[in-house]
Amino acid sequence: MNLSAANHWIPLSDGNSIPIIGLGTYSDPKPIPRQTYTSVKAAIDAGYRHIDGASLYHNEHEVGEAIREKLAEGKVKREEIFYCGKLWSTKHDPEMVRPALEKTLKTLKLDYIDLYIIEMPMTFKPGEEFYPKDENGKWLYDKSDLPATWEAMEACKDAGLVKSLGVSNFNRRQLELILNKPGLKYKPVTNQVECHPYFTQPKLWKFCQQHDIVIVAYSPLGTCRNPSWVNISSPPLLKDEILNSLGRKYNKTAAQVALRFNIQRGIVVIPKSFHPERLKENFQIFDFSLTEEEMKSVEALNKNTRFVDLLIWSDHPEYPFHEEY
Template sequence: MHSQVRELLSLFAMNPSAESHSIPLSDGNRIPLLGLGTYGDPRTTPKGTALECVKLAIDVGYRHFDGALVYFNEHEVGQAIREKIADGSVRRQDIFYCGKLWNTFHSPELVRPALERTLEALKLDYLDLYIVELPIAFKPGNDFYPKDGDGNYIYHHTDLCATWEALEACKDAGLVKSLGVSNFNRRQLELLLNKPGLRHKPVSNQVECHPYFTQPKLLEFCRQHNIVIVGYCPLGSSRDASWVNVKCPPLLEDELLVSIGKKYNKSSAQVALRFNVQRGVVVIPKSFSPERIKHNFHIFDFSLTEEEMKAIEALNKNIRFVELLMWSDHPEYPFHDEY
C-alpha cells in the first residue's frame, strides 16, 4: 500500500478534527482537507465581499484558501490574511494559500511574472501551492479571454512540460512551496510525470469531484502516483447555464444524502463534504454566505459508515457540472478522455 494512503488511513483512525485535518503531500508539505473557495463573479460580487468572508472563515477555523489571479479578488483575500496575522489570530505558516497560473501565461517566460503578480496582489512572500489552472493555453497578452473578430477564442500552442519547468524554477527560487495542476486528465499527468529531468512532481490535481462525479479512475491513478485530488464543486454547482451543465440534477436535493444527513443531524451538503474528506479528497466549497461558511466547516464531528460511503459512491452518474465546452476544440481540452 502506498505510504500516503497508509498515512491517510491512520489519520482517519485518529479522526481529523476541526483543529487538525491536514494530510501529507508527496514533497513533504501538508494540505488541509477543507478549504474555502474564493471565486465570485467579478461583475456581480460587491467589493469587499472576499475580504470579509476570508476574515470570518479564519475566525471559524479555515486555514486553506483557494484563489486565482483570474478571480480579480486576490488583493482582498491577501488583505484578510494579513489582517488576521496582524491581530494575532494566525501565523503565516498556519495559512495554506493556493494560487493558479492562468491560460494566457503558459509561455515559460511568463510563468514567474504571473506568479509574482499573485504575490503582489496578496502582499505575501510565498504561496503554499501554485497550480496550472487548465492544460489549455490562450494567446499571451493583457486580455485573459482573447478572442478574434468573429468572437472565437484565440488559442496558443501548449507545451505543458516547458510550462512545468518554469514552475519548477519558481519553487527553486522560494516563491512557492508546492506545485500542482488542475483539470488535467491521466494523459496530461503522465506527460509531466514522465518528463525527462523532472525535478518536482505535481503534488495535487484539482478537479470537479462530488457524489454525482466521484472520479474513481482518476482518483486511483492519482493515488498510485501520490497525487492528492482537490475537489472543486464538492456540493455540485451553481445553475448558471452559461458555463454549467444544468441537465445534471441538483446534488443537494439527493434523497440518499438528505436521509443520511437526518441520521446525523447534518445537511446533505455536510454529508457530501464528509464523503470526500473521508476518502482523502480535499474539498474547497466556495461560499460568500457567512452562515454557509460556518455550516460547511462542521464536518469533523461525525463520520460515515463503510456502508454509507459505498452507497454514496454508488450515486456516481459520471456527469460533469463544469464541462467548459466553449474550449472543447482546444487540442489539450482535457475532458474528451475517459479520465
C-alpha cells in the same frame, strides 16, 4: 485519518501538507466589493486555514488583505495559513510564469504562497487579456507545451516563491506528460478537479493515488445552476434523497454529508461560500463519520456527469474532458 477541526492537515508527497477543507473564492467577473475580504476573515475565524484563489477571480487583493489582517491580530501565524494560487492559460509561456506568480504575490502582499497550480491544460494566446478572442468572437488558442510550463513552475519553487506545485483539470495523459518529463525535478502534488457524489472520478482518483497526487475537489457540492456555463442536465446534488436522509440521521445537512464523503476518501474539498452561516456549516464536518456501507451508498450515486464541462473550449487540442479520465 484522525482529522479534527483543530488539526485537519494531510501530507503531500513533497513533505509539505494541506488542510483537507478550504474556502473557494471564485466569484463572478464583477465581484461585489469587500465580499471576498469579509468571507476570508469569517472563514479564518471559523477554523479554515486553506484559502483557494486565482488571479482570474479578480479578488486576490481582498484575500491578501483579510489574511494579513488576521496575521496582524495574532489570530493565526503565516505558516498556519495555506494559500493556493493559479497560473492562468494566457501565461503558460515559460517566460511569463514567474512574472505571473510575482504579480500574485504583489497583489496578496505575501512573500510566498503554499501551492501554485496550472489552472487548465489548455493554452490561450499569451498576453494580458484573460479571454482572448479575434474580431469574430473566436477563441484565440496557442500551442500547449505543458512540460516547458512545468519547468518554469519548478524554477519558481527553487526561488522560494512557492512551497508546492500542482495542476488542475488535467486528465491522465496530461499528468503523464509531466510525470514522464525528462529531468523532472518536482512532481505535481495535487490535481484540482470537479469531484462530488454525482461525479466521483474513480479512475482519475485511483491513478492519482498511485502517483501520490492528492485530488482537490472543486464544486464539491455541485455548482450554481447558471446554464451559460453549467451543465444542468443532472438534478441539483443537494436535493438528493440519500444525502438528505443521511443528513437527518446525523443531524447534518446534505452539503455536510457530501463534504464528509470526500474527506473520508482523502480528497481535499474547497466549497465556496460568501454566506457566513453556510461557511461555518461547511466546516462542521469533523464531528461525525459515515460507515463503510453509507460510503458505498453515496459512491453509488455517481452519474459520471460533470456540472463544469467547459464545452466552450471543447475544440482546443488540449481540452481535457474528451478522454475518459
